[in-house]
Amino acid sequence: MDEIEMAARKAKEASYRLQSLMQAVRNEALEEIACALQERAGEVVDANQADLREAEGAGLSKVLVKRLRYDRERIEESVRSLRSLQRQEDPIGKVVSCMELDEGLVLERVTCPIGVIGVIFESRPDALVQISSLCLKSGNAVILKGGSEAHRTNRILTDVIVKAVTDLDQRFEGAVQLLSTREEIERLLSQDRYVDLVIPRGSNQLVRYIKEHTKIPVLGHADGICHTYVDQSADLEMALRVCMDAKLQYPAVCNAMETLLVHEYVALSFLPPMAEAYRRAGVELRGDGSARGIVEMEEATEEDWGTEYNDLVLSIRVVPSLDEAIAHINRYGSHHTDAIIASDERNAQRFLEEVDSSSVMWNCSTRFSDGYRYGLGAEVGISTNKTHARGPVGLEGLTIYKYRLSGSGHIVADYSGENARAFTHRKVL
Amino acid sequence: MDEIEMAARKAKEASYRLQSLMQAVRNEALEEIACALQERAGEVVDANQADLREAEGAGLSKVLVKRLRYDRERIEESVRSLRSLQRQEDPIGKVVSCMELDEGLVLERVTCPIGVIGVIFESRPDALVQISSLCLKSGNAVILKGGSEAHRTNRILTDVIVKAVTDLDQRFEGAVQLLSTREEIERLLSQDRYVDLVIPRGSNQLVRYIKEHTKIPVLGHADGICHTYVDQSADLEMALRVCMDAKLQYPAVCNAMETLLVHEYVALSFLPPMAEAYRRAGVELRGDGSARGIVEMEEATEEDWGTEYNDLVLSIRVVPSLDEAIAHINRYGSHHTDAIIASDERNAQRFLEEVDSSSVMWNCSTRFSDGYRYGLGAEVGISTNKTHARGPVGLEGLTIYKYRLSGSGHIVADYSGENARAFTHRKVL
Numbered sequence: 001m002d003e004i005e006m007a008a009r010k011a012k013e014a015s016y017r018l019q020s021l022m023q024a025v026r027n028e029a030l031e032e033i034a035c036a037l038q039e040r041a042g043e044v045v046d047a048n049q050a051d052l053r054e055a056e057g058a059g060l061s062k063v064l065v066k067r068l069r070y071d072r073e074r075i076e077e078s079v080r081s082l083r084s085l086q087r088q089e090d091p092i093g094k095v096v097s098c099m100e101l102d103e104g105l106v107l108e109r110v111t112c113p114i115g116v117i118g119v120i121f122e123s124r125p126d127a128l129v130q131i132s133s134l135c136l137k138s139g140n141a142v143i144l145k146g147g148s149e150a151h152r153t154n155r156i157l158t159d160v161i162v163k164a165v166t167d168l169d170q171r172f173e174g175a176v177q178l179l180s181t182r183e184e185i186e187r188l189l190s191q192d193r194y195v196d197l198v199i200p201r202g203s204n205q206l207v208r209y210i211k212e213h214t215k216i217p218v219l220g221h222a223d224g225i226c227h228t229y230v231d232q233s234a235d236l237e238m239a240l241r242v243c244m245d246a247k248l249q250y251p252a253v254c255n256a257m258e259t260l261l262v263h264e265y266v267a268l269s270f271l272p273p274m275a276e277a278y279r280r281a282g283v284e285l286r287g288d289g290s291a292r293g294i295v296e297m298e299e300a301t302e303e304d305w306g307t308e309y310n311d312l313v314l315s316i317r318v319v320p321s322l323d324e325a326i327a328h329i330n331r332y333g334s335h336h337t338d339a340i341i342a343s344d345e346r347n348a349q350r351f352l353e354e355v356d357s358s359s360v361m362w363n364c365s366t367r368f369s370d371g372y373r374y375g376l377g378a379e380v381g382i383s384t385n386k387t388h389a390r391g392p393v394g395l396e397g398l399t400i401y402k403y404r405l406s407g408s409g410h411i412v413a414d415y416s417g418e419n420a421r422a423f424t425h426r427k428v429l
Numbered sequence: 430m431d432e433i434e435m436a437a438r439k440a441k442e443a444s445y446r447l448q449s450l451m452q453a454v455r456n457e458a459l460e461e462i463a464c465a466l467q468e469r470a471g472e473v474v475d476a477n478q479a480d481l482r483e484a485e486g487a488g489l490s491k492v493l494v495k496r497l498r499y500d501r502e503r504i505e506e507s508v509r510s511l512r513s514l515q516r517q518e519d520p521i522g523k524v525v526s527c528m529e530l531d532e533g534l535v536l537e538r539v540t541c542p543i544g545v546i547g548v549i550f551e552s553r554p555d556a557l558v559q560i561s562s563l564c565l566k567s568g569n570a571v572i573l574k575g576g577s578e579a580h581r582t583n584r585i586l587t588d589v590i591v592k593a594v595t596d597l598d599q600r601f602e603g604a605v606q607l608l609s610t611r612e613e614i615e616r617l618l619s620q621d622r623y624v625d626l627v628i629p630r631g632s633n634q635l636v637r638y639i640k641e642h643t644k645i646p647v648l649g650h651a652d653g654i655c656h657t658y659v660d661q662s663a664d665l666e667m668a669l670r671v672c673m674d675a676k677l678q679y680p681a682v683c684n685a686m687e688t689l690l691v692h693e694y695v696a697l698s699f700l701p702p703m704a705e706a707y708r709r710a711g712v713e714l715r716g717d718g719s720a721r722g723i724v725e726m727e728e729a730t731e732e733d734w735g736t737e738y739n740d741l742v743l744s745i746r747v748v749p750s751l752d753e754a755i756a757h758i759n760r761y762g763s764h765h766t767d768a769i770i771a772s773d774e775r776n777a778q779r780f781l782e783e784v785d786s787s788s789v790m791w792n793c794s795t796r797f798s799d800g801y802r803y804g805l806g807a808e809v810g811i812s813t814n815k816t817h818a819r820g821p822v823g824l825e826g827l828t829i830y831k832y833r834l835s836g837s838g839h840i841v842a843d844y845s846g847e848n849a850r851a852f853t854h855r856k857v858l
Contacts, residue, residue, distance in 0.1 A: 016759055020782045099804050105793060107803055114815045115785065196815040217646060217816045238838035245840035330445055352833050353449045356544065364534060364836030373844070374536055374832065375528050375854035386543045386625040387646045388816040391832045403803065403820045404781050407793030409667035411674035415802070425804035 004187035007143060007177050008194035011116045014174035015141040019113050021171060023090040029136050029165045029172060034082040036164035037129070041075050044160065047152040048125065055149050063252075070125040070153055078129045081378055088377050091138050091395040098429035102421065105407040106428070111399045113139035115196040118188050120145045120210060122202035125153040130378055131199065132161055132176050138398040143195065145179040145188060147202075154178060189214035197398075199380055204308065219397060221358075221384040223308045223334035224254025226366040229325040229351065232263040233344035236270050238363060242341055243274060245365040248281050252310050254382060255337050255369040259305060259315045261325045264290065267318045271295050283312045290318035305332040322347050326354045333357060335384045337369035358384050358391040433616035436572060436606050437623035440545045443603035444570040448542050450600060452519040458565050458594045458601060463511040465593035466558070470504050473589065476581040477554065484578050492681075496552040499582055507558045510807055517806050520567050520824040527858035531850065534836040535857070540828045542568035544625040547617050549574045549639060551631035554582040559807055560628070561590055561605050567827040572624065574608040574617060576631075583607060618643035626827075628809055633737065648826060650787075650813040652737045652763035653683025655795040658754040658780065661694040662773035667792060669703055671770055674794040677710050681739045683811060684766050684788075684798040688734060688744045690754045693719065696747045700724050712741045719747035734761040751776050755783045762786060764813045766798035787813050787820040 001009075018026075037044070048070045055065050094111045101107055117140050121127045128144055135142040146154040158178040165172035179188060189198065192215045199219050200210045207222040228246050230239045246257035262270055267290065275285060275295040285297040286304050297316070304315040305328070319325045329338050339361035340351040348362045359369040369392060371379025376394030383389050389397030414421050430438070447455075466473070477499045484494050523540045530536055546569050550556045557573055564571040575583040587607040594601035608617060618627065621644045628648050629639045636651040657675050659668045675686035691699055696719065704714055704724040714726035715733050726745070733744040734757070748754045758767050768790035769780040777791045788798040798821060800808025805823030812818050818826030843850050 016755075016783060016785060019785070020779070101797070101802065101804065105797075211644065215640065215644075217814075219816075235838070241838055242840055245842050249841045249845070326445075348835075350449070354445060356445060356448070357831065359832040359834060361833075362835040364834055364839040365841050367841035368530070368534075368834055368836075368839070369832070373530065373841070373852065375530065375852065375856075385646075386829050387648075390829055400815050400819055402786065403788040403798070404790075405788060405793055405797055406777075406791040407797075409664070409670060410793040410797070411671055412678045412794050412796035412802070413674050416678070423802065423804065427804075 002187065004179065004184055005191060005194075007179070008116065008188070008191040010174040011141040011143050011177060012194040014172070015113065015115045017171040018136075018139045018141060018175055019092075021139060021169075023093070025169055026137055026139065027086040029168055030082045030086050030133055032164040032168045033129070033133060033161050034079045036160045037075055037079055037082075040156075040160050041072055044075060044153065044156050045071060047156040051150050051152045060149060064123055064149070067123040068125070068150055068153075074126055078126055081130060082133055085133055085137055085378060088137070088395065091399050095429060096401060097427075100426040100428055101405075101423050102410070103424070105405070105410045108404045109401050110404050111401050114398055114400050116141045116143065116194055117398065118143045118145070118191075118195045118198040118216065120185060120188075120198065120200045120202070120206065122147040122206060123150060124201075125150050125157055127201050128154055128157050129161070131201070131380060134378055134380055134395060134398060136165065136175065138395050140398055141175045143177050143179065143188060145185055148182060151180060155180070186213065189216065192216045201381060217388065219383050219385065219389060219393060220381045221254065221334065221336055224256070224336045225258050225306065225308050225332065225334040226255055226336055227259045227261055227329050227333055227338045228257050228366060229261040229319075229329070229338070229340045230263060230266060230270055231322065231340055231342035231344065231347050232265040233347055234266060234270075234341040235343055236266060239270060239341040240274055240277060242339070242363070242365050244277055244281070246339065246367055247278070247283060247314055249365070249367050251312055254308075255366050256310070257314070257366050258308055259317065259332070261317050261319050261328060262291070263322070263325070264318050264320050267291070267294055271316070278314065281312070283314050285314055285316055287316040288318060291316040294318075308334070322350060326351060330356050336382065337361065337366045339364065339366050358382070431616065433608065433613055434620060434623075436608070437545065437617070437620040439603040440570040440572050440606060441623040443601070444542065444544045446600040447565075447568045447570060447604055448521075450568060450598075452522070454598055455566055455568065456515040458597055459511045459515050459562055461593040461597045462558070462562060462590050463508045465589045466504055466508055466511075469585075469589050470501055473504060473582065473585050474500060476585040480579050480581045489578060493552055493578070497554070497579055497582075499554040503555055507555055510559060511562050514562055514566055514807060517566070517824065520828050524858065525830060527856075529855040529857055530834075530852050531839070532853070534834070534839045537833045538830050539833050540830050543827055543829050545570045545572065545623055546827065547572045547574075547620075547624045547627040547645065549614060549617075549627065549629045549631070549635065551576040551635060552579060554579050554586055556630050557583055557586050558590070560630070560809060563807055563809055563824060563827060565594065565604065567824050569827055570604045572606050572608065572617060574614055577611060580609060584609070615642065618645065621645045630810060646817065648812050648814060648818060648822065649810045650683065650763065650765055653685070653765045654687050654735065654737050654761065654763040655684055655765055656688045656690055656758045656762055656767045657686050657795060658690040658748075658758070658767070658769045659692060659695060659699055660751065660769055660771035660773065660776050661692040662776055663695060663699075663770040664772055665695060665699050668699060668770040669706060671768070671792070671794050672703060673706055673710070675768065675796055676707070676712060676743055678794070678796050680741055683737075684795050685739070686743070686795050687737055688746065688761070690746050690748050690757060691720070692751070692754070693747050693749050696720070696723055700745070707743065710741070712743050714743055714745055716745040717747060720745045723747075737763070751779060755780060759783075759785050765811065766790065766795045768793065768795050787811070
């Protein structure tokens with residue numbers, strides 16, 4: 001048994017202890033982490049400064065260096081988020097349904113933690129604090145693997161968390177663990193005996209690598225190829241505003257629009273002002289033949305339709321019908337977030353029903369697709385999976401349920417064969 | 430693109446059409462299948478007779494031959510189950526939560542089909558009818574692969590279903606497809622681009638093989654190593670009755686008891702009459718040292734604790750505490766179904782909380798763990814997964830949800846930066 005397997009097994013044992021901790025203890029643990037973060041802010045900032053110096057020395061891009069920064073202001077944000085998490089409803093121990101199977105034989109479905117969560121993230125040290133605290137709140141153990149560029153910051157943050165929670169209660173021993181080398185990722189991904197769910201937070205490449213290399217369920221998304229379709233019935237002024245926001249409010253993120261689809265009936269009146277607005281904002285446009293017949297722009301290739309630019313680039317296609325728009329999105333999209341701008345309610349309903357994406361939107365910007373905006377509080381990520389949790393995922397995605405059946409000596413033999421007793425199957429909740 | 434990939438793609442295209450079919454159309458499809466089954470019963474029985482003759486000729490075991498039989502009586506059972514499924518509540522299109530994010534900006538979470546389900550099953554032809562109808566009811570397309578011993582029966586049943594539903598509505602084209610050769614399983618398991626969920630129904634070996642060979646989420650369980658723990662506080666007469674039922678009511682199934690754990694305080698009074706009752710029923714006992722000190726029996730090896738006998742064999746261990754019982758179950762069990770017999774409510778609660786299994790039970794038989802007994806109607810299987818669906822799984826396990834956001838031109842820019850508008854996040858449902 002190597003070190004990683006030992007760590008995974010230790011996490012599994014911890015998860016068995018965590019699942020029966022009272023809500024008050026789990027919330028207290030979050031409060032202890034918040035206080036420890038404030039007390040040890042100096043150490044954390046020093047470690048982060050050292051990581052930042054090394055990153056700048058190694059010529060890391062400005063964006064990555066910015067994400068790596070974890071200063072006093074960000075520490076205070078983490079503290080606020082730890083406190084807001086304490087106030088959130090307990091996600092575990094909830095009886096979600098209850099049925100009397102027969103007199104005195106009662107079946108309940110109760111939410112419970114998943115067990116051990118493996119989290120693989122890049123750069124942002126605040127993700128370490130956020131995900132650990134979401135796991136602890138929901139009674140899960142967590143094994144973390146951060147990017148090497150943040151190794152000093154991650155190490156001290158893990159130390160802060162582990163000391164804070166184990167000083168409070170020894171049962172947290174092993175509940176939060178940090179792996180340190182890149183080689184350990186592969187070993188972690190093979191621990192399907194102990195690790196119940198893997199959450200990757202990082203580049204599309206990272207997520208794709210992880211999905212390819214593990215049998216453990218992976219919660220997340222690789223691509224965010226989001227579309228906005230401007231229907232023939234659209235209010236074109238609204239479409240213009242929403243399309244600007246969807247592309248430009250924050251182009252580097254997964255819920256930004258990458259492809260604009262326009263119904264041919266409105267293309268002639270919509271595309272010229274839209275293109276002009278995008279050009280002024282510095283957006284490079286790439287279009288199909290019809291779009292290029294209306295506005296001058298580069299040619300979009302087959303590859304463009306399946307590309308997440310995460311940048312000031314947009315592909316544009318003119319479609320002859322709502323059906324074609326839906327078919328394009330289901331074929332080339334990444335099932336993340338797609339919007340229709342339309343006044344015709346029937347067209348909108350068809351779009352919302354037939355587009356197979358985790359979030360579908362009508363007359364608003366794809367950028368709304370986010371755990372905070374959706375009112376979930378903190379989020380563990382956005383999932384494009386078709387099982388378990390989909391769309392922005394909060395605490396609930398870190399839970400599962402068990403069935404609890406209580407009787408007074410009930411046996412199945414009484415309910416079978418001749419003279420079988422009938423079940424009442426009376427729904428209580 | 431080979432034949433299997435074509436089939437999978439066709440299924441995916443069908444799934445896009447299915448998701449917007451009205452409930453009435455899906456229910457009508459089930460009724461058409463029921464009628465067609467009755468009309469073509471002669472053809473079905475003939476095909477089944479041919480399969481049975483071949484199986485008997487090839488020397489298949491009596492149990493397998495019995496499972497393979499699909500006669501007029503079983504056809505009528507399928508017809509009844511198709512009609513009862515029509516009466517079940519529509520699992521898709523349900524708004525499960527609704528929140529106003531801001532004035533005029535409303536977020537709904539709506540249930541929807543998963544997409545394409547791959548089903549791999551052995552022997553029982555009624556599973557083909559049952560699972561296809563569950564998939565159609567929930568708006569999913571299905572690709573079926575049955576055992577070769579039932580190939581004639583499966584082919585005619587698929588023909589009955591496909592003709593019945595496509596005659597009703599062309600949109601069902603491609604919604605139900607049957608693969609015929611064993612080699613196709615591997616190819617099917619690699620269609621993670623088109624197939625969203627795999628459900629294996631068959632031996633532990635089959636399930637384990639499938640879990641090892643696919644990146645598609647698998648819903649099911651390999652082992653059913655179920656325990657009953659007789660606490661020091663147990664009513665021993667009740668324990669005796671329940672333990673007899675758990676082991677003997679149907680020993681060949683996944684929710685039958687395989688290991689009996691007894692608290693040392695009651696072992697001396699409980700084990701002798703229990704062992705006597707088991708012996709009279711022909712159960713072979715294997716025990717640890719303490720059990721063998723009380724009653725003569727074979728020695729249980731380390732391997733016994735992790736074995737699903739599915740037969741008249743039972744392993745017995747005497748434990749010094751509730752903690753040891755829980756630890757034994759979490760370590761050796763298969764997280765399927767485990768029961769405690771106890772009068773002490775606190776002990777029972779600890780067991781129900783700390784045993785990490787899909788069903789946990791108090792004072793009743795593990796044999797209750799089943800979709801029909803749990804009031805779910807028909808079941809697609811019993812899952813020991815920690816994500817998506819757990820325990821006996823009915824229609825709900827064939828659904829997922831999407832988020833639907835409707836606004837009137839709302840953009841994210843208004844909710845960020847200085848003078849940012851605040852979200853109301855008002856829960857409506």
